[in-house]
Amino acid sequence: MSSSSAAPAAKPPMREALVAAAFRLFVERGYEQTTVDDIVALAGVGRRSFFRYFPSKEDVVFPDHERCLAEMTAFLAAGGAEHEPVRRVCDAARLVLRMYAENPAFSVQRYRLTKQVPGLRAYELSVVWRYERALAEYLRGRFVGLPDGTLRADVVAAAVVAAHNNGLRSWLRSDGEGDAGAAVDHALGHVQKVFGRSATAAAAPRVNPVPIGAPAEDPDDVVVLACRRDTPLWRVVRELERAFDRT
Amino acid sequence: MSSSSAAPAAKPPMREALVAAAFRLFVERGYEQTTVDDIVALAGVGRRSFFRYFPSKEDVVFPDHERCLAEMTAFLAAGGAEHEPVRRVCDAARLVLRMYAENPAFSVQRYRLTKQVPGLRAYELSVVWRYERALAEYLRGRFVGLPDGTLRADVVAAAVVAAHNNGLRSWLRSDGEGDAGAAVDHALGHVQKVFGRSATAAAAPRVNPVPIGAPAEDPDDVVVLACRRDTPLWRVVRELERAFDRT
Structure with missing residues (x-):
């Protein structure tokens, strides 16, 4: 030093x-x-x-979380309407990963310590909860006016945190070997595929759901959907939900 | 008494x-x-x-969680291959709701107390974490062999817990007025729509994804999908993912 x-x-x-x-x-x-x-x-x-x-x-075990929470909050607050919301919270979660990846030896040491000491585990859970609430609050703001906006916000925030932690922990369990960023990117990519616009699809091609037959309640109705291959999955799912609910 | x-x-x-x-x-x-x-x-x-x-x-504030955790674990362990996994963890989460709904006055009192006392909030987070791990462990078992099985398990478990708590808290905030079961059913229904088989679709109609044109990487390719209207959304999404990834 x-x-x-x-x-x-x-x-x-x-x-x-x-x-x-x-x-x-x-x-x-x-x-x-x-x-x-x-x-x-x-x-x-x-x-x-x-x-x-x-x-x-306890606080000396997690010396950087307050700074990281402040960074995350500022990052989310700086986002505009042009940022796809699910993508934005995934990027916010990457700030946490960066904090861990900056110092692999320290992060691995702390991971082992936290697994052994219940009090530290509880402390960590409360920190994770604050990250999750920061993401959820942002999403609630972005989902205002959508049906089930707060529910969707809470669910996406929880899914993002779970995916981030899945990737982070697999890296920590490998003693900080391997690529932390790749592990977390893969995990967050899964969440984006389920809930959000795919990272590669900057433009949003039109989706054309074409329910064939009378819009009756007959489950034997066939729904035909045609879309460009690069359509983000979330848009296809949204249109499908509309088509399916229109019975 | x-x-x-x-x-x-x-x-x-x-x-x-x-x-x-x-x-x-x-x-x-x-x-x-x-x-x-x-x-x-x-x-x-x-x-x-x-x-x-x-x-x-602290433990006297949450006198029934240990029993409920044991019930949940037993319920999940009793599940067979015939139980759709996402539906099963949603039903497991309903056991927690039942515990709260059995005694509305007590649950509302505790909700207020927990909001005021940080130590109780931390205790509650650790209990919630244990429920989430029980659901995730079950799903990891069911998703063995699937691509990203543990990741999917963790994400679904977190989403189920977040949805359950969203419904539960909206009921608690209403001072235990209204229908706790309906609030949580609605929230869990959202998660099942995103991840799982819809509750109404007992049978699993076939999905026929038909990518038209050469399986090239051209994003202008058009994917046409035909399925019965009662196909569970999760199956449609899974087939779409396959079709989209096949480029």
């Missing part, structure tokens, strides 16, 4: 030193056996300095 | 008495201001009796 003071560091060095000391002790002694006093002694600072940066011992 | 001892009660009366005493004090004094000693004093039992039923003060 450099002690250069020529250029201001992006993060306060004391904060970094506290995180490094804490993780060294958590790994050596275990999380429960490490006190805040132990951490500040190793970092060579006072207790008050610790609590200036971290409200509790 | 009856003190009859003629027939054995379904739940131990002491357990019920502890829950009733706890909630009376939580409402009167606030959760944080109520101690386990206060609760046992009001219920007229000793501290040891409290801890025989509840590991902590």
Whole structure:
């Protein structure tokens, strides 16, 4: 670790030193056996300095989530009507992935620690919940006026978080080997395919649902749908839903 | 409350008495201001009796989740290959709703309490997480061998939980007025439409995707799909995915 003071560091060095000391002790002694006093002694600072940066011992385990939540909220707020909503929340989720991928060794260490300590697991769940609410709030805004707008928003937000975490955890389980971005992109691609516009389809070709026969309630009616191959699946599904509901 | 001892009660009366005493004090004094000693004093039992039923003060707020989790796990384990998997996890989620709907006044009281006390919110998130994992584990088993089986399982489980909670919370916010079952059925119906077989389609009519033209990568290719009107949307989407991916 450099002690250069020529250029201001992006993060306060004391904060970094506290995180490094804490993780060294958590790994050596275990999380429960490490006190805040132990951490500040190793970092060579006072207790008050610790609590200036971290409200509790748990917070030092997740030093970057508050910053990331703020980034995500700002990113979503900066989105306009031109951004396809499902794509936008997938991109927002990628900000979380980037935070993990910036420091693979630290992320893997924390993953192992979190699996062992129920209190940290609970803390992580509450952080995940805040990310999910940020995505859902954004989507609720974008889905205003749609039928079941809040329901759809909540469901898509939960699906995006689950897919992100599926990709993230498979990377963490591989000890940070492999490509975190590719794992999460694949998982989020699945969600976009189910709910949103495909990433490759910038334009939105027209979908022509052509229900054949009388619009009766006969389930034997045949529905014929014709569309260009590059039509985003979400548009096909939306048109199909309309066609099917029109009985 | 009856003190009859003629027939054995379904739940131990002491357990019920502890829950009733706890909630009376939580409402009167606030959760944080109520101690386990206060609760046992009001219920007229000793501290040891409290801890025989509840590991902590938090657990008395959610007295039925362990039972409900066990019921859900048993219900899922009892499912066979004849049960459509998404439908099955939706039905499993309805067990949670039933627990809430059995006692509207208690559920609404707890909802308000949980919103006020961060520790209870964290506890609830960990319970919700356990429900979600139970659903996901079941789906992972059912989706073995499918492409992206674990990813799909995680995403569907998260979507089901989000939809259930959307319906449940709208009912709780209405102070337990209205039809909890209808709210949750509607929300779960949305998820089934996106991911699963529609509840009304017991049989599974064949879907015939007919990509017209050479199977080239030209996005101008037209895909024509014909299917019976009562085809479950999930089957149509699956066939469309295949047709679209076949380029």
